[in-house]
Amino acid sequence: MSDLAVQYPETEDDVARLIASAHADGSPVEILGGGTKSALGKPLQAASALSVAKLTGITNYDPSELVMAARAGTPLAEIEAALAANNQMLTFEPMDYRPLLAAEGEPTIGGVFAGNISGPRRISAGAARDNLLGVRLVNGSGEIVKSGGRVMKNVTGLDLVKLMAGSWGTLGVLCEVIFKVLPRPETEATIVVSGLNDAEAAEAMAAALAMSVEVSGAAHLPESVIHTVADGEIKGGSATVLRLEGLAPSVEVRTGKLEAEMGRRGTVTVLDAQTSNGLWRDIRDVKPFADGGSRPVWRVSVAPSAGHQLVAALRLKTGVDAFYDWQGGLVWLRMEADPDAALVRQYIKALGGGHATLVRADAATRAATDVFEPQPPVLAALSRRIKQQFDPGGVLNPGRVWAGI
Amino acid sequence: MSELIAFLEPDRSVIDRRPAIVADLAQLLPEACLITEERELVPFDTDAFVSYRRMPLAVVLPETTAQVAAVMRYCNDNAIPVIPRGAGTSLSGGAIPQEDAVVIGVSKLNQILEVDFPNRAAVVQAGVTNISISQAVDGDGFFYAPDPSSQLACTIGGNIGMNSGGAHCLKYGVTTNNLLGVKMVMFDGSIVDIGGKALDAPGYDLLGLICGSEGQLGIVTEATVRLIAKPEGARPVLFGFESSVTAGACVTDIIGTGIIPVAIEFMDKPAIEICEAFANAGYPMDVEALLIVEVEGSDAEMDAMLERIIEIARRHGVKTIKESQSATEAALIWKGRKSAFGATGRIADYICMDGTVPLGQLSHVLEKTSEIIDHYGLRVANVFHAGDGNMHPLILFDANNPDESLKAEMAGNDILKLCVDAGGCLTGEHGVGIEKRDLMRHQYSDADLAQQMRVRAAFDPQWILNPSKVFPLDGRNGSYEDAAVASKDHGKSAA
Numbered sequence: 001m002s003d004l005a006v007q008y009p010e011t012e013d014d015v016a017r018l019i020a021s022a023h024a025d026g027s028p029v030e031i032l033g034g035g036t037k038s039a040l041g042k043p044l045q046a047a048s049a050l051s052v053a054k055l056t057g058i059t060n061y062d063p064s065e066l067v068m069a070a071r072a073g074t075p076l077a078e079i080e081a082a083l084a085a086n087n088q089m090l091t092f093e094p095m096d097y098r099p100l101l102a103a104e105g106e107p108t109i110g111g112v113f114a115g116n117i118s119g120p121r122r123i124s125a126g127a128a129r130d131n132l133l134g135v136r137l138v139n140g141s142g143e144i145v146k147s148g149g150r151v152m153k154n155v156t157g158l159d160l161v162k163l164m165a166g167s168w169g170t171l172g173v174l175c176e177v178i179f180k181v182l183p184r185p186e187t188e189a190t191i192v193v194s195g196l197n198d199a200e201a202a203e204a205m206a207a208a209l210a211m212s213v214e215v216s217g218a219a220h221l222p223e224s225v226i227h228t229v230a231d232g233e234i235k236g237g238s239a240t241v242l243r244l245e246g247l248a249p250s251v252e253v254r255t256g257k258l259e260a261e262m263g264r265r266g267t268v269t270v271l272d273a274q275t276s277n278g279l280w281r282d283i284r285d286v287k288p289f290a291d292g293g294s295r296p297v298w299r300v301s302v303a304p305s306a307g308h309q310l311v312a313a314l315r316l317k318t319g320v321d322a323f324y325d326w327q328g329g330l331v332w333l334r335m336e337a338d339p340d341a342a343l344v345r346q347y348i349k350a351l352g353g354g355h356a357t358l359v360r361a362d363a364a365t366r367a368a369t370d371v372f373e374p375q376p377p378v379l380a381a382l383s384r385r386i387k388q389q390f391d392p393g394g395v396l397n398p399g400r401v402w403a404g405i
Numbered sequence: 406m407s408e409l410i411a412f413l414e415p416d417r418s419v420i421d422r423r424p425a426i427v428a429d430l431a432q433l434l435p436e437a438c439l440i441t442e443e444r445e446l447v448p449f450d451t452d453a454f455v456s457y458r459r460m461p462l463a464v465v466l467p468e469t470t471a472q473v474a475a476v477m478r479y480c481n482d483n484a485i486p487v488i489p490r491g492a493g494t495s496l497s498g499g500a501i502p503q504e505d506a507v508v509i510g511v512s513k514l515n516q517i518l519e520v521d522f523p524n525r526a527a528v529v530q531a532g533v534t535n536i537s538i539s540q541a542v543d544g545d546g547f548f549y550a551p552d553p554s555s556q557l558a559c560t561i562g563g564n565i566g567m568n569s570g571g572a573h574c575l576k577y578g579v580t581t582n583n584l585l586g587v588k589m590v591m592f593d594g595s596i597v598d599i600g601g602k603a604l605d606a607p608g609y610d611l612l613g614l615i616c617g618s619e620g621q622l623g624i625v626t627e628a629t630v631r632l633i634a635k636p637e638g639a640r641p642v643l644f645g646f647e648s649s650v651t652a653g654a655c656v657t658d659i660i661g662t663g664i665i666p667v668a669i670e671f672m673d674k675p676a677i678e679i680c681e682a683f684a685n686a687g688y689p690m691d692v693e694a695l696l697i698v699e700v701e702g703s704d705a706e707m708d709a710m711l712e713r714i715i716e717i718a719r720r721h722g723v724k725t726i727k728e729s730q731s732a733t734e735a736a737l738i739w740k741g742r743k744s745a746f747g748a749t750g751r752i753a754d755y756i757c758m759d760g761t762v763p764l765g766q767l768s769h770v771l772e773k774t775s776e777i778i779d780h781y782g783l784r785v786a787n788v789f790h791a792g793d794g795n796m797h798p799l800i801l802f803d804a805n806n807p808d809e810s811l812k813a814e815m816a817g818n819d820i821l822k823l824c825v826d827a828g829g830c831l832t833g834e835h836g837v838g839i840e841k842r843d844l845m846r847h848q849y850s851d852a853d854l855a856q857q858m859r860v861r862a863a864f865d866p867q868w869i870l871n872p873s874k875v876f877p878l879d880g881r882n883g884s885y886e887d888a889a890v891a892s893k894d895h896g897k898s899a900a
Contacts, residue, residue, distance in 0.1 A: 032778050053546070062763075062765055064660055064765060065764045066764070066898075067763065088663075107874060115714055119606070122604065126582050129605075129613060130578065130581070139540075142851050145856045146849070146850070146853050147853065147856075149830050150763060150792075151761040151763060151828070151830055152761070152793040152794065153579060153790070153793050153794070153795045153831045154761060154832075154833060154847055155617045155834055155835070155836050155837075156831045156837060156849075157848075157853075157854070157875065157876075158617075158860055158875075159568070159581070159613055159617050159862065160856065162581070162612075163610055163614050166607070171609070182665065183663030183664070186663075197435075203523075205523075206522070206523040206525075209525060209634065209636055210522060210525075210545075210546060210634050212635060212636050212702075213636050214636075244769055246706075249705055249712060250702060250703075250705070250706035250709055251618075252482070253702075253703050253706055254702075255705075258869050277418045280641070291757070299606055301603040301606075303526075303601075303603055304523065304524050304525075305524055309627060311615065312789035329602075330604075352602070353602075353603060353607050354601075354602075354603030355603060367682040372607040372608065373606070373607055376597075377596055378597050379599070379611070380593050382591075382597075382863065383608055383609055384866070386609055386860060388863070389856075389860050389861075390856070400898055401607070401608060404606070405608075
């Protein structure tokens with residue numbers, strides 16, 4: 001959390017006034033929600049901080065419309081409780097960064113969307129950005145702008161909503177977000193294939209995703225990390241885990257099909273709904289590396305078949321522990337000591353491309369490293385032009401993602 | 406007929422230079438890729454929004470991304486407007502050219518470049534038709550999910566331009582949710598790759614911004630799309646109701662109970678009659694409203710889900726329930742629905758609205774729509790994606806009757822305003838184009854539109870890409886020009 005004096009506006013108009021005045025003074029502002037992800041990104045040089053934590057409250061929620069609207073500072077916990085009371089959920093199951101970053105505070109719904117924070121269901125239900133339908137924001141000149149709305153299909157004008165998701169507060173201060181919600185699955189089960197190595201696991205996951213069984217989560221936990229999840233209940237070495245969700249009779253049928261197919265690849269066990277639920281929460285929150293320490297952790301996204309090849313290549317050069325989500329396409333790396341940024345990015349490029357974000361490192365390391373994957377020059381110039389069109393004075397979270405953004 | 410919608414005044418100085426421009430284009434492309442004869446230009450003078458027609462200056466049909474880039478660079482250097490075109494199936498006039506513009510069509514970029522099953526992705530050129538992706542991967546048990554009604558003809562490039570949806574997006578999402586990456590030619594001819602098989606690149610979601618930008622941010626020449634394993638089976642079921650209102654309430658109840666079928670399509674009586682006459686799909690003729698509810702999975706799964714849906718439908722006094730008994734019957738049911746626009750076109754001229762409303766507002770909006778239609782003395786057929794609130798009233802009229810044509814356009818505008826006032830939007834999947842351009846202020850404030858236009862200017866500082874579309878012509882003074890200047894200066898300082 002920043003040491004700066006933090007302002008807590010209570011209305012959208014107050015946010016607009018504060019940003020307009022910062023714009024007039026050319027004075028950079030750090031934009032915060034609950035501050036639980038403040039240690040993610042480049043350290044900022046801001047003159048003051050603005051938190052939306054007092055812009056709270058669910059503003060529109062009719063469960064039968066599958067849409068919710070809330071002010072940006074509404075705690076995620078409040079949103080999830082309101083949804084649970086109606087047997088609904090955020091389908092993109094946002095990760096809670098607090099365990100990994102040893103952070104305190106309350107994550108807000110605005111922060112979830114500003115960071116495009118998604119979880120294991122990304123491969124079947126999309127990312128946070130796919131579920132964001134509308135926004136109200138204050139741009140860097142202090143103007144209130146809205147985009148999108150509260151309907152599920154909307155192609156009216158340029159989709160600025162997408163730009164806001166994952167912009168880390170550099171384009172505008174989110175004041176209100178409108179997002180899709182879905183019924184909670186009636187039940188879930190997880191098929192565990194034990195003892196596969198990383199390459200075999202990648203093949204097994206691809207085979208499972210090619211079946212007509214609607215896998216909603218596919219992860220691989222090597223033997224080195226398996227004791228950290230599901231209260232250590234999964235035995236038998238490495239675990240390749242495949243989640244099925246839906247109506248009870250349907251999950252039962254699909255479990256049978258998937259068990260039969262996976263049984264040819266390794267020893268198969270099935271986790272009940274409760275154990276499955278806990279396991280996927282641990283995977284979502286990167287429990288294997290939530291060690292309270294500060295060893296560098298990378299979040300790497302590559303084509304699913306390239307994940308294990310990246311880890312194998314890195315292991316020949318440096319000390320690294322790893323596990324996989326998103327069918328192998330999301331690789332979490334914990335480095336022994338140095339982040340080895342150049343090495344990690346060089347190998348990603350050699351394996352067909354992707355990107356690496358240094359989600360955990362001490363401030364000195366983050367200041368000296370490109371935390372987010374650098375863009376090619378033409379896209380970098382385009383990103384700077386977009387930034388300019390939202391925040392001509394460069395007052396919103398300047399430099400948090402990239403220099404000049 | 407009279408025209409309610411204006412185009413930008415053609416730039417005389419460009420039209421006067423036509424012979425020189427044609428000669429220059431001929432240097433950039435093979436002869437077979439350049440169309441300049443008036444007779445051959447006629448097929449490009451409109452799209453599926455046929456009330457409006459404009460002849461272009463020339464049409465180019467490049468065979469490579471490099472050729473697209475060369476033409477784009479030339480047009481930008483010479484301030485010549487460019488109209489990107491897929492198959493020309495836009496219902497909102499998104500591909501209608503103008504007299505001073507060069508059309509860049511992607512129809513010759515029609516190759517599927519790569520199918521990658523382990524990573525569940527396909528790389529295709531922009532002119533590949535929507536259906537051909539699913540056809541190419543069908544034998545291996547996969548499909549590409551977005552399925553607009555025009556999927557036999559429409560291109561993936563056009564789908565990206567309009568962020569197209571379809572009947573099955575209730576479960577699988579629209580184009581933006583199924584697009585992994587693009588290769589795009591920028592305004593100045595530079596070529597960029599955005600996204601790819603690795604998900605969620607950091608930084609601004611350029612892919613999400615480009616999808617649905619109606620050809621105003623660049624010209625997409627290749628796309629990487631997500632493939633999904635086909636369900637084991639699919640079963641559409643017909644539910645007939647005594648009134649549109651009870652059918653609408655049934656939809657709200659199905660969704661509210663926590664059941665998300667793969668599709669819920671709605672048809673009112675006029676639509677049922679038109680589609681049945683065309684497709685002989687076996688639709689019940691003694692009901693006022695029809696729902697097509699499709700479920701997927703194994704037989705056991707479909708039975709379990711249908712049991713619950715039927716129970717809800719019974720609570721709403723459903724009159725007829727008809728389950729498809731075979732793949733042929735299922736295909737017929739969908740043929741009837743997907744041919745709704747074409748079948749309507751055989752009996753009358755029509756314009757198709759595309760507003761989306763919150764699900765709780767469906768019944769209210771249906772009632773008000775028929776009041777508006779009655780007010781203008783016209784007829785309407787309603788056929789739409791009820792599960793996501795995306796309405797498609799087809800307003801029937803006689804195009805040879807100028808008074809009726811005008812009334813149809815006015816009724817359409819009233820209906821779209823109704824959708825916005827009910828908490829919805831002007832367009833769910835067809836795009837703004839020229840059709841809804843002048844209604845944009847009903848949905849957005851000047852500040853909202855100015856921000857969109859500034860972003861647009863970051864991609865196209867001179868506003869040469871599809872310039873008559875999306876943004877009201879009269880609100881453009883100042884904001885975008887300032888932005889264009891800022892962009893240019895910024896581009897220089899960044900270079």
